[in-house]
Amino acid sequence: MSQKYLPLKDHDTPIKVLFTGYLSAVGIGYFFALLQILFTHGMADGKFGLSVDDIVYSYYGNRSGSVLETQLNGAMKQNASTEQRFKIIQWVRDGAELNTYKADGIEAIVEERCVMCHNAQAPAGMPDFNKFEKLKALTTQDTGATFNSLIRVSHVHLFGISFIFMFVGLIFSFSETTSTKYKCIAVGMPYIFLVTDILSWWLTKINPLFAWLIILAGMGMGISFMFMWAISLSEMWLYKKIYIEAGGVYGQKLRTLYRTIFPPETGKNLLPMLSVVAKKAYEQWQHNVLPLFKNLLNRLNKPTK
Incomplete structure (x- = not known):
């Protein structure tokens, strides 16, 4: 079959x-996005490095205290x-x-330590x-991310990151060291992980147990991105050195790594995994989210005296 x-x-140098x-x-x-996560969400518990507690505090909140207390013991700890x-x-x-705001000296502390960033120009x-x-x-009480902020960030991430993966996937689709089957998996997986990541924000807002799903989805996106990124660059500029002159040793290593990340049974295991996630999400919707909406509608429809 001829190559399509x-x-x-083989692309012209300007295209490369x-x-x-x-x-x-x-x-x-x-890379800078990962740094931003480390210095924002990664400091939610007051310790450097991303942990499950950081995710829980960011989306579900630290409900044992106030928002201000959580920030002072977390991301803003170094500022006072x-x-x-x-x-x-x-x-x-x-x-x-x-x-007591002025009498206890709180206003002076806020003016000295906080308003340099928290001001009208912020x-x-x-x-x-x-x-x-x-x-x-x-x-x-600290209840984590607000629904308004989740709506705003969700649509920005879905639009923006989808475009990034579309172009990275488009470039990767011109590679020739990966079979069509594995190309389809590599190109499609980031979108699955992206939707899972966004969905898990909302689920974690309802139940902190879903914080693990955010971490797993983020790792999946990162691995998918790096794989397509590395294969694309290596084939454009190092194809002869890696895949021919070295006797295919490096290419074989890359293929082995690929099969480790995306084993043949990936497609078989993916549907059951997504089925479990969907079932959990539906249960949370039925028991937590839907009653909230019903209660809100009842309040809105309740006649005012």
């Missing part, structure tokens, strides 16, 4: 440069001294009243601590 596409190694530039840019972008953090937390636990979503009511709103 031009392999990566174009593909390489794009892959390099998104590769660097992916232990004594200052203790005073703010104690003020919150004492009721966070306006009359990015959207960051409260302005020059307004007491904005600070007061954070003294309530």
Whole structure:
């Protein structure tokens, strides 16, 4: 059967440069995205490094305390001294009243340590601590990410990351060292992991047990991305050295790694796994989310006196 596409190694040099530039840019972008996760979600429990607790605090919340307390013991821990953090937390636990805001020196601490970032010029979503009511709103129970923020971030990630994987997958589809079967798996898996990742945010908001699903989905996306990224670049510029001159040793290693990540039974195991996830999600919807919506509708339909 004749080949229906031009392999990566045979593309004109300008096309290779174009593909390489794009892959390099998104590769660097992916790296900085991981750093951003480490320094935001990864600090939710006050310790550097991403853990299940970080995920739970970010989406479900630390419901044993307030939002402000969670931030002061987590991501914002380095921005104030232990004594200052203790005073703010104690003020919150004492009721966070306006009359003690100045008397207890909380206002001075906020002006010194917080308003440099939390001000009127801050990015959207960051409260302005020059307004007491904005600070007061954070003294309530920490319930994690709000539904408004989840809606905003979900649609941005679905649109943006889908485009990234579309172009990475398109470039990878011109590779010739991977069979069509495994190409389909490699190109399709990122989208499955992406949807699973977004869905697991909402599920974790309802039940912290789903935090593990966020980590697994993120790892799956990362592995899929790196595999397509590495194969594409190696075939464009190192095809002869890796796959021919070295007797195919390096190519064989890559294929072995690929089969380890995506074994032949992947397709068989994937559907049962997704079935279990879907069943759990449906149960959570039935027992937790649906009653909330019904209660909300009842309140909206209840006639005002």
